Every structure is written in C-alpha cells, then in structure tokens.
Amino acid sequence: METFQIIQDGDDYLLPVYNRQKIVIMRGEGTHVYDSERMVYLDFFSGIAVNGLGQAHPKVVEAIIDEVQKLGHVSNYYYNEPNVKLAKLLCDVSFAKKVFFCNSGTEAVEAAIKLARKCFRRQGQDKYEIVSFHNSFHGRTFGSLSATGQVKYQEGLDPLLPGIKFATFNNIDSVKKQITDKTAAILIEPIQCESGIRPADPAFMTELKALTQEKGIFLILDEVQTGMARTGKMWAYQYYGIEPDMMTSAKALGGGLPMGALLVTNQAAQGFKPGDHASTFGGNPIVSAASIATIETILVKDLAAHAAKEGEYLKLALMDIQKENQKLFTEVRGKGLLLGMEMTRKAASLVSHCAQQGLLVGSANENVLRFSPPLIITQSDIDQALGKLRKAIAEELKTA
Ligand SMILES: Cc1ncc(COP(=O)(O)O)c(C=O)c1O
Missing domain, CATH: 3.40.640.10 (Type I PLP-dependent aspartate aminotransferase-like (Major domain))
Structure with a gap:
C-alpha cells in the first residue's frame, strides 16, 4: 500500500485517540527503524520505553519462533x-x-x-x-x-x-x-x-x-x-x-x-x-x-550497568544542549535511559522536527521532551542522535 493510503485509511478506520506522526514504520533492526518512504530513524523512544533490546533482537525473535511452533x-x-x-x-x-x-x-x-x-x-x-x-x-x-x-x-x-x-x-x-x-x-x-x-x-x-x-x-x-x-x-x-x-x-x-x-x-x-x-x-x-x-x-550483557553508563553520557550532553539553548530548555531530569528535557513551550513541534531529522523521541506532559532509547544503545548512536537533535533545535528556533 502507498504511504498516503495507509495514513488515510488509518485516519478513516482507527478511533482518533492518538495524535500520530504522519510516518508509517515498516521494520526495525536494533536501534533503528525504517519507514515506508525508506527513511531511517534512530529510535530514542522505543515504542514508549517498550523495546528494551531494540527491534528484532535475535534472542527474542528466536524465543518467539521456537515457542510459537510448540x-x-x-x-x-x-x-x-x-x-x-x-x-x-x-x-x-x-x-x-x-x-x-x-x-x-x-x-x-x-x-x-x-x-x-x-x-x-x-x-x-x-x-x-x-x-x-x-x-x-x-x-x-x-x-x-x-x-x-x-x-x-x-x-x-x-x-x-x-x-x-x-x-x-x-x-x-x-x-x-x-x-x-x-x-x-x-x-x-x-x-x-x-x-x-x-x-x-x-x-x-x-x-x-x-x-x-x-x-x-x-x-x-x-x-x-x-x-x-x-x-x-x-x-x-x-x-x-x-x-x-x-x-x-x-x-x-x-x-x-x-x-x-x-x-x-x-x-x-x-x-x-x-x-x-x-x-x-x-x-x-x-x-x-x-x-x-x-x-x-x-x-x-549487564544492560542495567550499560544503561546507567550511556544514560549518564546522554544526560550530560543534554545538559550542555540545555545550557546552550536556555530559550528553549529549563532542565534535564531522569535516571539511566529515561530522561526528560523540560521546555519553555510545548514539545510537539520539536518532536516533529526531530523525526524530520531521523530521530524518534517522545514528549511527556506536553512540555517535556522525552528520551527512552533501547538499552542496547551505543555511544556512537547517542552522538548521532545529538547531532540530529541539534539540527532539529535549529529548525525549532526558526519558529516563534
Ligand atoms: C507508570 C505507568 N503505569 C501504568 C501505565 C499504563 O500502562 P499500559 O499503557 O500498558 O496500560 C503506564 C503507561 O505509560 C505508566 O507509565
């Protein structure tokens, strides 16, 4: 199905209880997901903190296939x-x-x-x-x-x-x-x-x-x-x-x-x-x-320790971004890989700018930008995400 048709049918047939991004996600692998237009996204949302091991983790896939056959x-x-x-x-x-x-x-x-x-x-x-x-x-x-x-x-x-x-x-x-x-x-x-x-x-x-x-x-x-x-x-x-x-x-x-x-x-x-x-x-x-x-x-894999370490790396970087952009951000909060940046305005527009840059993030309480990447995230993923976030912020700042 064409992307526009999926979105139109979604709007026609699904109860309208969500404000969805106009993105149709087709598949995922590890920390990345791919949409119907072949755009690739770094997933720092994880389906609302669900995909701890990212998408299609081989151990999870194997366990599901093995059990469903039994x-x-x-x-x-x-x-x-x-x-x-x-x-x-x-x-x-x-x-x-x-x-x-x-x-x-x-x-x-x-x-x-x-x-x-x-x-x-x-x-x-x-x-x-x-x-x-x-x-x-x-x-x-x-x-x-x-x-x-x-x-x-x-x-x-x-x-x-x-x-x-x-x-x-x-x-x-x-x-x-x-x-x-x-x-x-x-x-x-x-x-x-x-x-x-x-x-x-x-x-x-x-x-x-x-x-x-x-x-x-x-x-x-x-x-x-x-x-x-x-x-x-x-x-x-x-x-x-x-x-x-x-x-x-x-x-x-x-x-x-x-x-x-x-x-x-x-x-x-x-x-x-x-x-x-x-x-x-x-x-x-x-x-x-x-x-x-x-x-x-x-x-x-001791992913708890990994989440603590990478979470600290991400948090410190977000705090730098907050200090550089005090017009937009007032505080960075959270622990491990559950982090939020309080904004001076609603987060929805920045969430969309991030998606346009190939970064999926969420929002909480309307004015908090929310990060919950998979626990398997690497420092290189984080560096890439930060680059995308900075570009998204530049776009956001162009709007009033
Ligand atoms: C702390 C907490 N409790 C309960 C829920 C509800 O979970 P579910 O959406 O799986 O029913 C959520 C969902 O966001 C949550 O964050």
Whole structure:
C-alpha cells in the first residue's frame, strides 16, 4: 500500500485517540527503524520505553519462533513451562516471592489495588483507601485511571472509583495527612514518567517505606516504565535501599509483546485465593518466552550497568544542549535511559522536527521532551542522535 493510503485509511478506520506522526514504520533492526518512504530513524523512544533490546533482537525473535511452533495459548487452567520459569526468574531478580501475569501496565495496577483491598478484607479489616500522588500516571482502566493524579485523563469519565486520595509527590507531610484508618496502600511511581520524568527524592522514599511499615499498610511501586533496567538498575526501587510490598511491571517486560505483571511479597500474596482475580491471556507461553529471553539478555550483557553508563553520557550532553539553548530548555531530569528535557513551550513541534531529522523521541506532559532509547544503545548512536537533535533545535528556533 502507498504511504498516503495507509495514513488515510488509518485516519478513516482507527478511533482518533492518538495524535500520530504522519510516518508509517515498516521494520526495525536494533536501534533503528525504517519507514515506508525508506527513511531511517534512530529510535530514542522505543515504542514508549517498550523495546528494551531494540527491534528484532535475535534472542527474542528466536524465543518467539521456537515457542510459537510448540504452543500458542493454553489459558491459566494449566501450567505452561515458560510462564513458570518467568515467574521464578522475576522473583530471582527482585524482592518478590509471587507473580500475577496480565497484559498491560494498567491491568497490573488494577491487580495491585484489588490485592491490597482483598488482603485487608480477608483479615476482616475495612481498609480500602489507596493514597496516590498528584501528577501521577497509572493507566487508563477505571481503577488505574482513578489513581492517576491528572484531571485531564479523567474529564468526562466520572464517576471514578471511590476510595482514592492524592498527596503531593516528594512531600511526606502531605502523605501523612491523607492516611486514615481506612488506608490500605500507598501507590507511587519511583519516577513520575508521563507527567515529565520527575524522580522521587531518596529521603522521601525512605520516609514513605517507614510510614507504610508503621501503619501496617502496603507500599505499591508502579515500575511499569522504570523497571527492566531502564533507569540503570533492574528496578528503580534498588536506587533507594528499600523494598516494596507490591510492584507493577509491563512495557519492556514482554520483549515487545504485550505483558504486565504484579510482583508481590509472600505476605501480600495471601490476599488472593483461586477465583479472586484472573486474566485469559496473562502469562501466555509465547509472551513469557519473549520475556525470559529479554531478561536473560539484560542479565548476561549487564544492560542495567550499560544503561546507567550511556544514560549518564546522554544526560550530560543534554545538559550542555540545555545550557546552550536556555530559550528553549529549563532542565534535564531522569535516571539511566529515561530522561526528560523540560521546555519553555510545548514539545510537539520539536518532536516533529526531530523525526524530520531521523530521530524518534517522545514528549511527556506536553512540555517535556522525552528520551527512552533501547538499552542496547551505543555511544556512537547517542552522538548521532545529538547531532540530529541539534539540527532539529535549529529548525525549532526558526519558529516563534
Ligand atoms: C507508570 C505507568 N503505569 C501504568 C501505565 C499504563 O500502562 P499500559 O499503557 O500498558 O496500560 C503506564 C503507561 O505509560 C505508566 O507509565
């Protein structure tokens, strides 16, 4: 099909919930993707921090082909080997002792909210409130949406799930004010991603952990975007010297295929009994095989350390660019390969200029330019991307 026809049919037949770039991506290899007009792009977006190993990584491709030839889908009424192996592997590389599999980040958050409530109800305690944070993002299904601290995602959709309260990020006093005898859990992103790449302060996370222990409530970390080595450690909580009671994962977890997971301690796991929660596709053997290949590659190649090193290189270079262009940029934030540049204007136009230069980047909270390249990125890729970014900035500066 011609490019214009694909775009026109897309606009005719897809619900218009996205502002898409007029680009049709046809294939990808490693850190690069290719469009229908044979233009090549360096991918510093990774499909919203999903493609940790880049496109078509041989280990992931091999795992998927191997598994799809053996077993497609069986449901959770039976065991399947890749899924069990993956659950064990995730527990080996985290604090967790048990895992629930689903298909997306929002479902992982739903599972966490349900498990927190169910745990207390099972003990005969009427605790159901979840304390979340202003400017957070936890997903689009009703539970996660209700726990998302940004009104723009909720407008016109009420009534939302009752029992969700909001505190100010990095402010422990504000959290304490929201805690009542009904509180079941605190839900937080270690780095608020969609609202502009804002990391939690180490002291705040320590206080939060202490508070949840003191009150006997759950600390739920939403690591949907920050997990899987993206920030330079396997999970962002490992920066803070604390462990959560529950943690959500998704995005990069499935090696490019849809997968979400809720990882929990033995104590939290007590809340769910057979029939309490479920997902038809959760833990599907093909996705599980892709996920195992992804995690094993991260471990074997120590891609967490690589992300930390290359992330620092990219961050320092972005800080130089920020200083040179103070008319456009005010701050560079983030950890590892999850970085944001706060802009003095909306980021959409610069995102388009970057694409025209052959660089895919994203935006967050409208005015933050967002970088989440694959973990396998090289310094040469970064240097090329910076060259493209500088050219895009020059174009952007020509506009008012
Ligand atoms: C921290 C966080 N939680 C949850 C979600 C929702 O994930 P999904 O889009 O897979 O439902 C996202 C998506 O951006 C996220 O960044």
